[in-house]
Each structure stands twice: as structure tokens, then as C-alpha cells.
Amino acid sequence: MSKGKIAFILLMVFNFIVLVFVVDFDGSAEGYKQELSKLRDENLQLKSINSKLDLEILELTTFNDRIISELKVEKEITTLIKRERDEKLDDIDGMDNSELYGFFSNFKTEGVNSQSGY
Secondary structure, three states: OOHHHHHHHHHHHHHHHHHHHHOOHHHHHHHHHHHHHHHHHHHHHHHHHHHHHHHHHHHHHHHHHHHHHHHHHHHHHHHHHHHHHHHHHHHHHOOOHHHHHHHHHOOOOEOHHHOEOO
8 A cells, every 4th residue: 555545544544533522412412402501591581680770770860860850959959048148237237226137137017108127
């Protein structure tokens, strides 16, 4: 026989040994099927968890928006209260002694021309 035929036969024997002892077609195919089934189940579970998380994000976003709107209202109320306080302070700053006494003692009198005091 020629060297080429011997090399070819040796190569075929080597390939046969690799196929029989190294590559396990039957066992690996079943393992792949089980792994694929397991991954599909896990994927379904993750989709379910993802849907729940999406709902929770929606609820938290709605809650956040409501809090932000309430904070805006509270800020407007605070600004109004500060403005009223500043106006009262300006009024108090312009009062003389008797007006201050009347204001802080909550003393009310009828003034000239039926005008009420503080």
C-alpha cells in the first residue's frame, strides 16, 4: 500500500475513535433538550417578574407625580403665607407706639368717623 492510503486509514480510525469515545450524540442531545426546557421555564418566570416590576414602576411613578404636585401646592401655600407675613411686618414697621400697643394687645376701639382700630 502506498503511504497515502495508510495515512487515510489512520485518519479514519482516529476520527472513529473521536466520534465513539469523545462525542456523545445521544446523551448530549437529551441534555440540551433538558437545558433548553429549563431555560424556557426560567424565561417565563422572568417575564412574569418583569411584568410585576413594570406594574410596580407604574405605581411608583404615579405616586411620585402625586407627591410632586402636592409639593408644588405646598410651596405655593408657603409662598402665600410668607407674603402675608411680610405684608403684616411692613404694616407693623410703619406703626407708631399707640398703634403698636393696640395691635399687640388686640385692643379695639372705635375711632373718629366710626373707623375701627386694630
